[in-house]
Amino acid sequence: MIQVNDLYFSYTTKPFIEAMNFTVEKGEIFGFLGPSGAGKSTLQKILLGMLPGYRGSAIVNGTECRHRTNRFYENIGVDFEFSTMYEKLSARENLQFFSSLYEKSGRPIEELLEMVGLQNDADKRVADFSKGMKSRLNFIKALLHDPALLFLDEPTSGLDPANNRMMKDLILEEKKREKTILLTTHNMQDATELCDRVAFIANGKIYALDSPHNLIMSKGATRVTYTWMDHGEHTASCPIDRLSGDEVLQKLIAQNRLKSIHSSEPTLNDIFMEITGRTLL
Amino acid sequence: MKAICKSFWQMLSFVKRDMMLFAACAAPVLAGIIIRLGVPLLEDKLAKWLELPRILTPFYGLFDLFYAMIAPTMFCFVTAMVMLEEHDDRIDEYLIVTGLGKSGYLASRVFLPAAIAFVVTLVLLPLFHLTELTVLETLFLSLTGTLQGSIIELLIVTLSSNKLEGMAITKMATMMILGAFLPYFMSHPIQYVASILPSFWAAKAIYEQNVLFMLPAVGTAGVWIGCLLMIHATHPHQK
Numbered sequence: 001m002i003q004v005n006d007l008y009f010s011y012t013t014k015p016f017i018e019a020m021n022f023t024v025e026k027g028e029i030f031g032f033l034g035p036s037g038a039g040k041s042t043l044q045k046i047l048l049g050m051l052p053g054y055r056g057s058a059i060v061n062g063t064e065c066r067h068r069t070n071r072f073y074e075n076i077g078v079d080f081e082f083s084t085m086y087e088k089l090s091a092r093e094n095l096q097f098f099s100s101l102y103e104k105s106g107r108p109i110e111e112l113l114e115m116v117g118l119q120n121d122a123d124k125r126v127a128d129f130s131k132g133m134k135s136r137l138n139f140i141k142a143l144l145h146d147p148a149l150l151f152l153d154e155p156t157s158g159l160d161p162a163n164n165r166m167m168k169d170l171i172l173e174e175k176k177r178e179k180t181i182l183l184t185t186h187n188m189q190d191a192t193e194l195c196d197r198v199a200f201i202a203n204g205k206i207y208a209l210d211s212p213h214n215l216i217m218s219k220g221a222t223r224v225t226y227t228w229m230d231h232g233e234h235t236a237s238c239p240i241d242r243l244s245g246d247e248v249l250q251k252l253i254a255q256n257r258l259k260s261i262h263s264s265e266p267t268l269n270d271i272f273m274e275i276t277g278r279t280l281l
Numbered sequence: 282m283k284a285i286c287k288s289f290w291q292m293l294s295f296v297k298r299d300m301m302l303f304a305a306c307a308a309p310v311l312a313g314i315i316i317r318l319g320v321p322l323l324e325d326k327l328a329k330w331l332e333l334p335r336i337l338t339p340f341y342g343l344f345d346l347f348y349a350m351i352a353p354t355m356f357c358f359v360t361a362m363v364m365l366e367e368h369d370d371r372i373d374e375y376l377i378v379t380g381l382g383k384s385g386y387l388a389s390r391v392f393l394p395a396a397i398a399f400v401v402t403l404v405l406l407p408l409f410h411l412t413e414l415t416v417l418e419t420l421f422l423s424l425t426g427t428l429q430g431s432i433i434e435l436l437i438v439t440l441s442s443n444k445l446e447g448m449a450i451t452k453m454a455t456m457m458i459l460g461a462f463l464p465y466f467m468s469h470p471i472q473y474v475a476s477i478l479p480s481f482w483a484a485k486a487i488y489e490q491n492v493l494f495m496l497p498a499v500g501t502a503g504v505w506i507g508c509l510l511m512i513h514a515t516h517p518h519q520k
């Protein structure tokens with residue numbers, strides 16, 4: 001679906017996106033995970049043909065992005081990180097207009113509205129929508145022409161837990177319909193839950209690229225951390241698969257001197273920090 | 282093509298809701314009636330009162346020149362306002378990644394309105410003119426009027442980033458049409474200070490009854506539009 005080879009891009013003379021290589025397979029949810037300013041949106045814009053001044057190659061749906069024509073967008077649905085709706089018009093009027101811009105007939109508007117629970121608000125002005133309603137509306141706008149490829153820029157950010165959950169379910173629903181989905185996020189939990197593979201992006205570079213599970217496993221297994229008192233509090237930790245060799249722990253257990261003990265899996269967040277030296281927020 | 286038409290209809294249905302924009306679209310006909318009936322009447326009264334044979338008559342050509350710019354300027358002002366509103370809602374950024382595309386958006390917001398303004402002027406000018414106009418002159422005035430309107434529209438959308446700024450820029454950009462006064466009121470060498478303005482050359486062509494001046498009129502307008510389109514393409518307003 002997407003092949004990126006030796007991609008370079010900068011808004012200024014200073015290098016920004018450097019030597020990027022990756023491919024995205026059909027039917028995959030591929031995530032760009034990185035802190036603010038990492039270049040996630042920039043990368044999406046390159047793949048959308050909005051920034052044709054890049055070096056290297058970026059092929060989306062068989063088209064080199066800088067050579068895209070309007071036909072290129074017949075098979076691509078986009079949800080930017082901000083709302084792009086006529087605020088003065090109703091939700092339905094907006095969807096009808098955007099839907100009419102494609103050659104394909106696409107999906108029925110009523111069905112989409114129902115899918116995100118907006119069927120009763122369809123005639124309200126978008127300006128009167130709440131943030132969560134707006135992001136659901138913008139999401140179905142990307143589905144109007146039933147594209148095979150979806151670009152979602154921070155689809156879950158800034159949403160309350162209920163809307164966040166709903167959005168994630170909607171995205172997974174599209175995956176079931178065999179859509180290829182490219183999303184950006186700085187929320188590692190969402191990335192773990194949604195993505196088949198994630199690319200760690202910081203400062204315009206990809207630091208790691210794998211499935212969330214492999215990334216987490218690559219950096220050590222679950223660790224056990226325990227504390228005990230011995231002229232003040234002491235803490236130690238040990239990988240879960242080496243517990244039998246930890247003599248201090250054996251002794252503490254035998255003497256019933258443990259104050260606390262817990263196991264912790266590394267999160268994608270920890271791994272991100274370890275690999276890129278940066279936090280996600 | 283379908284997308285361009287849909288996008289154009291969208292603009293029309295949008296304009297219908299906004300009384301001010303709607304009124305701007307109706308203005309050319311009203312202005313035509315006022316000029317066609319009012320100006321000769323005023324000339325009559327003035328001449329009697331001041332006891333002179335002709336006062337406004339020598340400037341009837343100027344009225345026709347300005348009249349040819351009314352419809353295009355109004356239409357283009359309306360589209361510019363719609364474009365600024367779309368910019369506020371960030372619709373313009375989104376349309377780039379739809380079946381409409383950047384070129385389709387420009388076609389539906391700049392070229393199509395201009396073409397319609399041209400046709401409307403071509404129809405209205407023979408109805409509301411004050412001087413005798415040849416077919417060539419009618420075509421020429423409609424064309425320069427349309428080009429002038431498009432220049433104003435592009436100035437508004439490239440120089441302003443919201444409707445409020447747009448209003449201010451509109452006032453300034455509309456000054457461009459004042460170039461038409463110079464051939465009528467300024468002596469020869471001085472009037473050429475306005476030679477970058479298409480309206481100046483258009484007025485010269487009419488005032489001096491010289492078709493040759495039609496070339497720089499259309500040429501300068503072409504350069505203005507070319508430059509503005511280039512600036513618009515390379516500096517898309519970012520929020």
Ligand SMILES: Nc1ncnc2c1ncn2[C@@H]1O[C@H](COP(=O)(O)OP(=O)(O)OP(=O)(O)O)[C@@H](O)[C@H]1O
Nearest residue numbers: 011034035036037038039040041042043081186519
């Ligand atoms: N049009 C532009 N011109 C110049 N610089 C830009 C432009 N757009 C973005 N940048 C810069 O590029 C860098 C990356 O921006 P980008 O929007 O890609 O980050 P991001 O990873 O999407 O961040 P966020 O999580 O905040 O959305 C930033 O330093 C930003 O200032």
Ligand SMILES: [Mg+2]
Nearest residue numbers: 040041081153
């Ligand atoms: Mg971003």
